[in-house]
Amino acid sequence: MSAASVQANRISTPRNSSVLLPAPYWLSYPEIARMAGASVKELPSDADQGFRLKPEQLEAAITPASRLLVLNSPGNPTGMVLSRAELEAIANVLRRHPQVLVVCDEIYEFLLAPGHTHHSLAAVAPDLSDRIFTVNGFAKGWAMTGWRIGWLAGAQEVIGAASALQSQTTSNVCTFAQFGALAAISGSRQCVHAMAAEFNGRRSLLTEGLMAMEGLKLMAPEGAFYAFPDVSHFGLDSMTLCNRLLDEVGLAVVPGVAFGDDRCIRLSCAASPATIEDGLERLQRFLSSL
Numbered sequence: 001m002s003a004a005s006v007q008a009n010r011i012s013t014p015r016n017s018s019v020l021l022p023a024p025y026w027l028s029y030p031e032i033a034r035m036a037g038a039s040v041k042e043l044p045s046d047a048d049q050g051f052r053l054k055p056e057q058l059e060a061a062i063t064p065a066s067r068l069l070v071l072n073s074p075g076n077p078t079g080m081v082l083s084r085a086e087l088e089a090i091a092n093v094l095r096r097h098p099q100v101l102v103v104c105d106e107i108y109e110f111l112l113a114p115g116h117t118h119h120s121l122a123a124v125a126p127d128l129s130d131r132i133f134t135v136n137g138f139a140k141g142w143a144m145t146g147w148r149i150g151w152l153a154g155a156q157e158v159i160g161a162a163s164a165l166q167s168q169t170t171s172n173v174c175t176f177a178q179f180g181a182l183a184a185i186s187g188s189r190q191c192v193h194a195m196a197a198e199f200n201g202r203r204s205l206l207t208e209g210l211m212a213m214e215g216l217k218l219m220a221p222e223g224a225f226y227a228f229p230d231v232s233h234f235g236l237d238s239m240t241l242c243n244r245l246l247d248e249v250g251l252a253v254v255p256g257v258a259f260g261d262d263r264c265i266r267l268s269c270a271a272s273p274a275t276i277e278d279g280l281e282r283l284q285r286f287l288s289s290l
């Protein structure tokens with residue numbers, strides 16, 4: 001391929017392009033892929049296997065149409081954190097398939113349960129850095145949710161195309177949000193670490209409460225601020241279960257079907273310990289009534 005066609009190949013979406021999406025996934029990824037004209041191939045996983053992407057599963061899923069793999073660690077909705085060894089194994093697969101680019105969404109990088117470390121694929125496999133695109137932002141680590149500011153790092157020609165696209169759609173990030181982000185990135189990380197420590201306590205509270213419930217299957221979340229238990233034992237689809245939780249015990253949780261897994265529900269621990277305890281009690285009351 002000539003340099004010009006490599007560039008065109010990177011910044012356009014040729015017909016039949018396919019995005020490889022480990023499931024469960026953050027719900028915007030498939031829609032973003034479809035908006036760009038790509039199809040989506042889901043790579044399913046489950047609580048029993050810790051919601052992990054297996055290298056052999058990735059290898060088997062790649063076809064000549066595969067253009068992009070999306071990785072999200074720490075992950076929404078499962079809280080799974082990819083280890084360095086897992087990233088190395090994924091990188092080994094990618095080395096055999098030079099047409100596959102990778103987006104690594106690392107927005108929860110500072111929210112890690114004790115014993116877990118965040119690794120960037122771009123640092124683990126620097127030889128692949130020309131096809132790794134790292135996404136991050138301020139909404140989680142700095143709790144600047146709603147400020148709509150983040151960043152994308154990767155090869156210059158793609159960043160240029162992304163900037164052009166953004167300038168014709170949302171125009172730019174509004175000025176006060178840019179100054180807020182500047183203060184966040186250049187200031188002390190003390191507030192980030194203090195918040196992450198607080199989340200560790202809340203995540204443990206949620207995890208222990210769910211582990212104590214019969215009939216749930218839970219991979220203990222390793223990061224982010226969610227838990228994603230498998231509730232299929234109760235025989236309801238996730239939407240019905242969530243609607244009934246809301247109507248019958250006043251508990252709002254998100255159906256797993258939105259994240260590509262109808263067996264599960266997503267609970268958030270971005271709430272006070274008292275609210276988490278109250279939510280756990282409501283969930284237990286409802287499940288006991290089934």
Ligand SMILES: Cc1ncc(COP(=O)(O)O)c(C=O)c1O
Nearest residue numbers: 026076105107137139146149150
């Ligand atoms: C995995 C993941 N990536 C990106 C985002 C988007 O963050 P922002 O609020 O900065 O748009 C979210 C928000 O929920 C998320 O969970």
